[in-house]
Amino acid sequence: MSSRHNGYAPDDLNDIIPRTQFWRMMVLNDPISVEDARAKILLSLIPLSTERVNLDDAYQRVLAKDIVSSFDFPIYRTSSMDGYAVRRVDIRTASHDHPVQLDVIEEIPAGIQPQKEILPGQCARIMTGALVPNSADAVVPVEWTGAEVITGDDLVNQVDIYQPAPEGAFIRPTGQDIKAGETLVQTGTALEPHHLALLATVGTNEITAYRVPRVAIISSGSELITPGQPLQPGKIYNANAYGIKGLVNKYHCEPLDLGIATDDPGEILSCFDRAVAFQADLIISSAGVSVGGFDFIRPLLEQHGTLEFWRVNMRPGKPLAYGSYRSIPVVGLPGNPVSAFIDFLVFVVPALEHLKGNKGYKRAYQRGTLTETVESDGRESYFRVVSWIDDGQLKCKLTGHQGSGNIYSLVQANALLIVPSGVKSLPAGSNVELWMLE
Amino acid sequence: MSSRHNGYAPDDLNDIIPRTQFWRMMVLNDPISVEDARAKILLSLIPLSTERVNLDDAYQRVLAKDIVSSFDFPIYRTSSMDGYAVRRVDIRTASHDHPVQLDVIEEIPAGIQPQKEILPGQCARIMTGALVPNSADAVVPVEWTGAEVITGDDLVNQVDIYQPAPEGAFIRPTGQDIKAGETLVQTGTALEPHHLALLATVGTNEITAYRVPRVAIISSGSELITPGQPLQPGKIYNANAYGIKGLVNKYHCEPLDLGIATDDPGEILSCFDRAVAFQADLIISSAGVSVGGFDFIRPLLEQHGTLEFWRVNMRPGKPLAYGSYRSIPVVGLPGNPVSAFIDFLVFVVPALEHLKGNKGYKRAYQRGTLTETVESDGRESYFRVVSWIDDGQLKCKLTGHQGSGNIYSLVQANALLIVPSGVKSLPAGSNVELWMLE
Numbered sequence: 001m002s003s004r005h006n007g008y009a010p011d012d013l014n015d016i017i018p019r020t021q022f023w024r025m026m027v028l029n030d031p032i033s034v035e036d037a038r039a040k041i042l043l044s045l046i047p048l049s050t051e052r053v054n055l056d057d058a059y060q061r062v063l064a065k066d067i068v069s070s071f072d073f074p075i076y077r078t079s080s081m082d083g084y085a086v087r088r089v090d091i092r093t094a095s096h097d098h099p100v101q102l103d104v105i106e107e108i109p110a111g112i113q114p115q116k117e118i119l120p121g122q123c124a125r126i127m128t129g130a131l132v133p134n135s136a137d138a139v140v141p142v143e144w145t146g147a148e149v150i151t152g153d154d155l156v157n158q159v160d161i162y163q164p165a166p167e168g169a170f171i172r173p174t175g176q177d178i179k180a181g182e183t184l185v186q187t188g189t190a191l192e193p194h195h196l197a198l199l200a201t202v203g204t205n206e207i208t209a210y211r212v213p214r215v216a217i218i219s220s221g222s223e224l225i226t227p228g229q230p231l232q233p234g235k236i237y238n239a240n241a242y243g244i245k246g247l248v249n250k251y252h253c254e255p256l257d258l259g260i261a262t263d264d265p266g267e268i269l270s271c272f273d274r275a276v277a278f279q280a281d282l283i284i285s286s287a288g289v290s291v292g293g294f295d296f297i298r299p300l301l302e303q304h305g306t307l308e309f310w311r312v313n314m315r316p317g318k319p320l321a322y323g324s325y326r327s328i329p330v331v332g333l334p335g336n337p338v339s340a341f342i343d344f345l346v347f348v349v350p351a352l353e354h355l356k357g358n359k360g361y362k363r364a365y366q367r368g369t370l371t372e373t374v375e376s377d378g379r380e381s382y383f384r385v386v387s388w389i390d391d392g393q394l395k396c397k398l399t400g401h402q403g404s405g406n407i408y409s410l411v412q413a414n415a416l417l418i419v420p421s422g423v424k425s426l427p428a429g430s431n432v433e434l435w436m437l438e
Numbered sequence: 439m440s441s442r443h444n445g446y447a448p449d450d451l452n453d454i455i456p457r458t459q460f461w462r463m464m465v466l467n468d469p470i471s472v473e474d475a476r477a478k479i480l481l482s483l484i485p486l487s488t489e490r491v492n493l494d495d496a497y498q499r500v501l502a503k504d505i506v507s508s509f510d511f512p513i514y515r516t517s518s519m520d521g522y523a524v525r526r527v528d529i530r531t532a533s534h535d536h537p538v539q540l541d542v543i544e545e546i547p548a549g550i551q552p553q554k555e556i557l558p559g560q561c562a563r564i565m566t567g568a569l570v571p572n573s574a575d576a577v578v579p580v581e582w583t584g585a586e587v588i589t590g591d592d593l594v595n596q597v598d599i600y601q602p603a604p605e606g607a608f609i610r611p612t613g614q615d616i617k618a619g620e621t622l623v624q625t626g627t628a629l630e631p632h633h634l635a636l637l638a639t640v641g642t643n644e645i646t647a648y649r650v651p652r653v654a655i656i657s658s659g660s661e662l663i664t665p666g667q668p669l670q671p672g673k674i675y676n677a678n679a680y681g682i683k684g685l686v687n688k689y690h691c692e693p694l695d696l697g698i699a700t701d702d703p704g705e706i707l708s709c710f711d712r713a714v715a716f717q718a719d720l721i722i723s724s725a726g727v728s729v730g731g732f733d734f735i736r737p738l739l740e741q742h743g744t745l746e747f748w749r750v751n752m753r754p755g756k757p758l759a760y761g762s763y764r765s766i767p768v769v770g771l772p773g774n775p776v777s778a779f780i781d782f783l784v785f786v787v788p789a790l791e792h793l794k795g796n797k798g799y800k801r802a803y804q805r806g807t808l809t810e811t812v813e814s815d816g817r818e819s820y821f822r823v824v825s826w827i828d829d830g831q832l833k834c835k836l837t838g839h840q841g842s843g844n845i846y847s848l849v850q851a852n853a854l855l856i857v858p859s860g861v862k863s864l865p866a867g868s869n870v871e872l873w874m875l876e
Contacts, residue, residue: 178846
């Protein structure tokens with residue numbers, strides 16, 4: 001036998017049988033359900049601490065304090081059109097055949113206080129967004145008027161108005177959109193661009209947000225080689241670190257790639273301790289193999305933390321471990337890239353959103369029609385499918401070979417077909433649940 | 439009259455009439471269609487130059503060169519289960535009542551070359567992902583075996599096999615997923631996490647990608663105040679810069695906030711020249727007002743670039759300008775935050791994706807059922823709606839007041855209802871096109 005198990009499973013023959021028995025137990029033990037696994041993870045986590053964040057840096061930060069408006073918005077009566085601020089009484093008889101001519105006494109651009117009172121027979125040229133003078137009770141859009149002319153000797157512009165205006169026409173009243181004291185954005189919201197515009201609208205330039213989770217990524221396995229290095233016999237390239245880093249970025253967290261740890265207890269310990277030193281909020285280890293690699297991480301968690309579970313009843317993604325190391329939560333993802341990817345979506349994403357304090361996270365589900373028969377094995381299963389709209393209906397079919405090492409079929413997929421636990425066959429034409437990936 | 443138009447529209451009375459006539463022309467001119475506007479923008483743009491990018495930094499970068507695999511994958515025959523590598527001929531009679539006992543001659547972890555040939559009556563303990571010895575023609579999963587024991591004096595572990603295995607069982611053949619020479623990811627693809635994992639799988643650590651567009655953001659308007667500053671009479675907070683910056687981030691481009699330019703020709707010129715100095719790939723100006731503010735940008739484009747159009751037949755978002763300044767494309771967004779947001783989605787996003795070289799961009803459309811009657815005015819219209827799944831059907835209703843200044847109703851929306859040009863009413867129950875925002 002090889003000497004690679006030194007430190008955990010001594011190599012002399014007396015210990016080989018107990019070790020293979022543990023291995024059997026690991027492979028054969030009853031896995032917990034997807035639902036129980038996710039509940040265990042979420043129950044063990046609490047949202048991170050909070051900090052003040054400038055609005056410039058607030059995209060995708062999660063609010064830890066409600067945003068309440070301190071004033072009505074619009075703050076002022078403003079015009080919603082380019083046109084003329086008028087007194088309605090002056091133009092009540094206006095028509096195309098008998099226009100009313102008004103003197104244009106000033107121009108009111110946005111952001112400028114009107115200087116003059118509009119007296120009978122007068123109006124003010126007004127721009128969209130500009131303050132409506134108190135003396136005006138309607139805005140007549142340019143479309144209802146003629147070109148300005150100068151007819152008299154006093155060099156005052158005049159404009160023909162072609163129709164009367166209803167009360168308050170084209171005036172946005174104060175407080176129409178937002179009332180003082182109203183909660184605009186709630187705690188637990190991940191800020192999208194439109195939230196940032198709303199916060200700026202009410203003058204907010206700093207928010208209270210949860211910290212961004214720092215995620216340490218450890219690739220474990222002597223068989224792994226970093227892309228760009230020459231391939232050696234029996235080795236494979238480390239795909240998971242790159243997929244996981246991409247996912248951590250996609251979900252707006254901070255990845256810390258701690259590199260590859262070979263199957264050596266000291267090297268793995270040192271990787272985990274670097275994650276502690278970096279104050280990681282979550283450690284993701286990705287094992288080179290489903291059971292063998294886990295031999296090295298299991299005792300670490302048992303000695304210096306906890307081991308909650310190490311098998312989930314799903315396909316792919318069964319060899320998922322969860323526990324903690326020196327109080328930092330640890331997710332042990334399978335080595336197969338597709339299994340790792342699906343476990344990340346099913347378990348790690350909700351964990352990260354929970355750490356972030358995000359209350360609005362939900363999967364992008366859609367219903368669609370399956371165009372072929374799909375056989376499952378009774379476990380909760382996630383099949384890679386391509387979906388498309390056909391005659392207004394969402395349809396889907398498998399992307400081909402569904403092996404858990406086949407990352408290529410994941411690249412070709414745009415959705416996952418979720419086959420519930422207990423279902424062994426879905427006939428063509430079934431209405432199914434799709435988890436959209438894009 | 440105010441002196442704010444100095445430089446473009448001199449203030450003496452002789453010029454007031456021509457200026458108001460231009461203003462009328464601007465407001466009343468025939469806007470171009472949404473389709474024509476988008477086509478004009480896209481025709482004027484070409485993808486940016488390319489550069490080499492490390493795989494570590496490649497998330498959401500767009501490939502400028504196909505990724506072709508240089509080898510078959512899997513490279514080796516590997517096991518897809520934890521179990522035993524066997525010679526099928528040895529176990530063809532195996533059953534639960536009459537198991538076949540084999541000697542376990544070695545353990546093969548992933549990444550380790552098998553050391554021994556499997557002879558008749560022998561097998562090797564094998565881990566998921568490990569190399570299958572040439573002498574084996576199947577893998578028997580642990581689930582089909584008994585616990586290992588030592589029965590003889592030679593101290594060799596033995597295992598009971600409970601059932602025969604089909605040809606090639608649980609062996610992933612070489613080249614099953616990927617063939618050498620196959621194009622894995624095409625030029626024009628924005629790299630998602632699963633692409634990164636696939637690229638790493640085939641050993642790629644560097645890609646050729648289009649440059650990330652640098653987007654200069656200019657907020658123009660004397661009425662604008664930066665959030666966090668005290669509000670002054672007649673002024674409003676600059677909401678657009680924050681919404682636009684958020685959108686530029688969301689679409690994985692690089693924002694350069696050039697701040698607020700008051701309605702002063704020199705200040706606006708200086709802002710545009712800073713964008714040139716920063717080598718911006720696109721300039722987005724957001725006007726404080728729909729026509730007034732544009733007075734200051736129009737001559738700049740006419741003198742030092744081009745002005746393609748300045749009105750689009752849509753609602754909201756009509757006051758959209760497009761042109762160039764010193765060969766840099768310029769989008770002039772409306773001042774109303776909702777108009778600016780919708781114009782960004784409809785026009786700026788396709789422009790950015792085109793600059794990025796992204797060939798896969800498409801809107802996230804779904805079909806849904808309208809639960810109330812919606813009146814439109816015949817222009818292509820984008821209504822803010824909230825959509826939800828009810829009994830497996832996507833339904834939607836308006837978020838309330840649809841004024842183009844009302845960013846709050848955009849925050850409450852999760853989709854835009856697109857009412858095509860020429861349609862004036864959509865009755866409750868209509869099957870409509872929804873553009874999903876989340």
